[in-house]
Amino acid sequence: MATDTMTLPRQTDTTTQHEARSTAYLESRLAAKDNPNLPSTYTIPIIDLTPSFTPSLSARQSVASQIRSACTSTGFFYITSHNIPSTSCTAILSQAERFFSTLSPAQKEELHIKKSELGLGWEPSSYTSIAGDVETKEAFNFGYEEGLDRSGGDGKYRNLDGSEGNRNLWPKESELAGFYEGVKEYYGGILDLARHLFRLFALSLDLPETHFDHMTTHPGGIARLMYYPPTASSPNSDLASNQSEPIGLGAHSDYECFTLLLSSPTPGLEILLPSGHWHRAQPPPNSFIVNVADFMMRWTNGVYKSTIHRVVNRGCQARYSVPFFFSVNYDEVVETLPTCLKEGEVSRFKPIRAGEYILERLNTTTKEGKGFAGNEAVFEENP
Numbered sequence: 001m002a003t004d005t006m007t008l009p010r011q012t013d014t015t016t017q018h019e020a021r022s023t024a025y026l027e028s029r030l031a032a033k034d035n036p037n038l039p040s041t042y043t044i045p046i047i048d049l050t051p052s053f054t055p056s057l058s059a060r061q062s063v064a065s066q067i068r069s070a071c072t073s074t075g076f077f078y079i080t081s082h083n084i085p086s087t088s089c090t091a092i093l094s095q096a097e098r099f100f101s102t103l104s105p106a107q108k109e110e111l112h113i114k115k116s117e118l119g120l121g122w123e124p125s126s127y128t129s130i131a132g133d134v135e136t137k138e139a140f141n142f143g144y145e146e147g148l149d150r151s152g153g154d155g156k157y158r159n160l161d162g163s164e165g166n167r168n169l170w171p172k173e174s175e176l177a178g179f180y181e182g183v184k185e186y187y188g189g190i191l192d193l194a195r196h197l198f199r200l201f202a203l204s205l206d207l208p209e210t211h212f213d214h215m216t217t218h219p220g221g222i223a224r225l226m227y228y229p230p231t232a233s234s235p236n237s238d239l240a241s242n243q244s245e246p247i248g249l250g251a252h253s254d255y256e257c258f259t260l261l262l263s264s265p266t267p268g269l270e271i272l273l274p275s276g277h278w279h280r281a282q283p284p285p286n287s288f289i290v291n292v293a294d295f296m297m298r299w300t301n302g303v304y305k306s307t308i309h310r311v312v313n314r315g316c317q318a319r320y321s322v323p324f325f326f327s328v329n330y331d332e333v334v335e336t337l338p339t340c341l342k343e344g345e346v347s348r349f350k351p352i353r354a355g356e357y358i359l360e361r362l363n364t365t366t367k368e369g370k371g372f373a374g375n376e377a378v379f380e381e382n383p
């Protein structure tokens with residue numbers, strides 16, 4: 001396990017009330033603090049999904065109970081035997097590499113995220129910042145469209161802002177031949193897997209297995225291709241002892257229901273422990289990392305934990321990753337799940353439309369890096 005000391009969002013000389021509150025917010029979100037379920041040594045559980053694809057309800061329930069235990073403690077788990085072919089994973093990581101290394105600056109500029117009100121398109125490293133850090137990451141973001149959904153969707157997709165129509169920005173076929181088809185192949189598979197996992201989440205929350213099905217017919221599903229440049233000059237150079245860390249992606253929690261993360265072998269993802277140290281994720285071969293995100297935490301009245309994480313590539317190889325942020329249909333209004341409230345307990349959160357919540361969170365990352373400061377409104381609890 002690689003650890004170092006915790007870095008909170010950078011404070012300016014004149015600490016504003018907002019910034020002080022943003023630090024307090026991050027501190028308050030330290031992974032599963034004061035949680036009696038927290039294991040004494042931190043390990044990310046590995047959940048084998050094989051039984052979840054069988055006709056046996058009790059086998060599916062056994063997987064669901066492992067999911068519950070991970071979601072109420074670490075907020076992170078690895079999944080294996082997930083039915084996504086390893087060739088598909090290798091192929092999307094190569095598409096990511098092609099995107100960042102083949103397109104010219106002018107071609108990337110055509111896809112610039114500033115042209116999108118929904119955070120879609122190409123994101124140069126400095127354009128967004130979560131916690132005020134100068135981040136090394138570069139990204140390409142795209143969302144759900146019916147053409148990417150193997151079920152064909154239900155024709156009712158709404159964007160984050162409630163608008164209709166496909167707002168993705170794609171590179172031209174003549175500039176990156178086969179890119180769209182490659183993305184479609186991966187997206188279709190990961191979307192099916194996310195819907196399968198949502199059924200297991202339903203069981204894990206003592207709900208009927210199909211409880212969320214009607215809410216994921218035209219779901220939110222933002223995927224990102226991410227590139228973290230190498231920062232060490234040779235395998236033996238030790239960046240861990242450097243004063244300034246090469247923050248790839250600043251400390252944050254994800255916004256949607258849960259995230260399915262694929263990455264190239266270069267390590268980088270670090271998870272904030274209650275002790276304030278960072279735990280470096282080491283996913284087993286052919287696995288995905290799954291983590292609970294803030295909307296799910298809110299929806300479960302805090303029963304499921306959304307855990308702070310960041311990315312630091314200390315190596316001499318580039319890191320590529322493909323997070324997939326899964327949400328219910330953006331036009332769905334959700335309120336606390338009844339099974340997450342004890343008798344007589346009142347929900348801490350007001351009902352909210354999924355897209356409204358997520359868009360508000362996304363917008364905060366582009367306002368001079370005041371991500372956490374701007375997030376208080378959407379975490380507002382019931383008065």
Ligand SMILES: O=C(O)CCC(=O)C(=O)O
Pocket residue numbers: 224226249254261263268269309310311321322323
């Ligand atoms: O690239 C990674 O490994 C993680 C990315 C991530 O946490 C995010 O995009 O929210």
Ligand SMILES: [Fe+2]
Pocket residue numbers: 252253254309
């Ligand atoms: Fe994340």
